[in-house]
Amino acid sequence: MQFFNTLTRKKEEFMPIDSREVRLYTCGPTVYNYAHIGNFRAYMFEDLLKRYLIYKGYKVKHVMNLTDVDDKIIKAIYRQNISITDYTQTYKDAFFRDLETLGILRADITPAATETIPEMVELVRSLLQKGFAYTTDEGSVYFQIAKFPGYGKLANLNTDEMQKGKRVENDEYEKEELRDFALWKGYKEEDGDVYWETELGKGRPGWHIECSAMSTKYLGNHFDIHCGGVDNIFPHHENEIAQSEGATGEKFVNYWMHCKHLIVDGQKMSKSLGNVYSLRDILEKGYSPEAIRLVLLNTHYRQTLNFTFEKLDAAEKNILKMRSFFKSLCNTDTSAAQFGPLVTEAEAEFDNCLADDLNISGAVGALFNLMKSVNSDLEGRKISETDAQKIMEFMKKSDSVLNVGRYEEALKAEDLSSEEYTLIAQRLEAKKAKNWAEADRIRDLFKEKGILLKDGPDGTTWERS
RNA sequence: GGCGACGUACCCAAAUGGCUAAGGGAGCGGUCUGCAAAAUCGUUAUUUACCGGUUCAAUUCCGGUCGUCGCCUCCA
Structure with a gap:
């Protein structure tokens, strides 16, 4: 199978480090609010990747972080006058509920930043020791980009010529060079009681360091796949590479995969347009989780996904069609089998498409092609037992990746008294x-x-x- | 300014250096039906933004034009 690797900007044959187990890290949410469908687009893409790897017989060790300390969270708890753990717990719980609703497989390990402080401190210490980082008078620690030769390779940026932007106010900390980034933020009054007393002093971690610390802690210095939204390429993932490779001296990640963003009705999501939908917003309009799942899944991950209610309507119909087809397979007779080769062909097509950088449209097309051929050849007649079995098996197997038909469940739920x-x-x-x-x-x-x-x-x- | 992506029918969306350019939605026409609904069948691109080039052959490769979009310090 081939995946597009952001690092090399081309499709590459996928070879896991350990031939039996794929080690996968995906950037999780910052738990300062309810997640919106744009967020779920990313988690859906990762779910497709993971389910396909499992479909191909791999074991997958999946780690997803929860960012539960950052500027926005600190501002929010200051406004609302509640503790950071109370605040973030609400959104952590909501996040996992939403994943379950959407049928997204939960990661094996979901560490929170606040639970990984010692590992982060250790990593920063190591970077200081190796001369990749420096401490300022305020007690902050910065990564010194000039010391890391490969910096910019993931984002394809020439950092020497990086614009000296004016919006430095975002970062009020003093650093030697504008492009350097914070590993550890020295305590400031605005931080209230959000701080840790560590060997680095009193303060809190920078954003990028948590992913380096967590991924390494659970997946080792060198692992297979790291995913996120395109916005993470720079600076987040670029910085992760610098931190991790700087500290370990080893290659960090083999395959970097990023999905594009989601827009709504052709426009960027924004509060002023009122098109920032949470999962609940869409469920309340009467759409099924499976239809939402199918819409989020059905556009190739490296293409901007235009989320519309027309697509949701179409998705509802598609799922109905799939289920109704599956149901019709229960109605068999003793006619001769004829669809064996067709099923084999559809299955190969389904697999080949997904093996080509997760070509989901092609894979779903293979499924619909099979349904169409079978229906059209049958012309109202019943299907043989052998064919029905074969097709059902393929439908169920493909649904282990798509997870929208849920055929057996759906049949059971329909049963009458x-x-x-x-x-x-x-x-x-x-x-x-x-x-x-x-x-x-x-x-x-x-x-x-x-x-x-x-x-x-x-x-x-x-x-x- | 730098880096990059994209432009396929009414809409969404695959694929490909040459065989009928998948599939879905919508529309139209049929089957089924007491009526209805659902289901199902058929049908809808002489053509892949535009202009040039390479080639026996390009929508696919190359160059240009127009248009849309992303990133260039904390947003999945």
Whole structure:
């Protein structure tokens, strides 16, 4: 399989360091607010990557950090006058709930920055010792970019010519060179009671250091894949490379993968436009988590995803179609098998597409192509037991990656009570007797319960809405 | 200013140096049906922003034009 590596700016054959286990680090949220769909686009891309690796038989060791101390959090708790842990816990909990709703596999380890302070301090000490960092009078520690020759290779930036921007106010700390970045921020009054007393002095960690510390702690100095949104390329990931490789002298990460951003209705998300949607906002509009998942999944990760409600509507229909196709496979007879080669072909196509830098459109296309061919060749006739089994197996297997059909669950959830079965039988009797009033009465009865009765040539089927 | 990406039908979106340029949504036409809904079938790009070049052959490679977008210090 091939992935596009940001570091080399080309697709590369993927070879994990350990042939059986892939070590994966993904940048997690800053827990200062509820996550929005843009955030989830990134986690969805990472979920696709992870599920596909698992589909290919790899074990995946996945670490995702939680940034639970930073400027925004400190400002917020100061305003609201609550403790930092109370504040961040709310958003940590909400984050994991949302991931579960979207069917995103949880990372094996989700360390928080505030739980990794000793490791960060150790890393900074090592950088100081090796001469990559310096301490200022205020007790802050900075990474000295001039000392690290490869700086800029990930973002493809020539840092010598980096614009000397005017917006230095963002960073009120004094440093030798503008481009140097903070490893440790010396205590300031605004920090209130957010500080740690360490060998580096009283203060708090810089942002970039936590990812270097956590990834190394759980995945080793050198691991396979590191993911995030494109905005992380610079400066965050560039700085991580500098810190980690500076400290260990080893290569940090083999494959860097970044997804592009999500926009809404063709526009950048912004509070003033009122288009910053949380997961709950969209669920409240009546859309299913699976449809949201499919929309977030269905645009290639290196392409800007334009999130629209039209796409959600289409996704709902796609999922309905997939499930209804799966359901029709339960209706078999003794006809001869004929679709074996078609299924094999679809499965190969599905796999090949994903193996090509996660070409999701092609993979989903393979699935729909199969459904179309089968339906069209069948023309209303029933399918053989052997074919049904083969196709169901492929549908379920592909759904271990897509996780939108959830076929067996969906079938189970649709099952009716014995009273309801009796009613449907009664309705069929009424229909036979051409007692349309009674038949419609029963149909309305079901409708009130959110169950749609559908009369077909072989009797009545139903669907929960 | 520097670095980079993109422009495929009404909309979304793959693929490819030459075979019918996937698939989905929407529209239209049919099947099914007491009615309905759903499902399902068929159909919708002589053509890949525009102009040149390379080539037997380009939408695909190269150059230019126009347009959209991202990054260049803490936003997934």
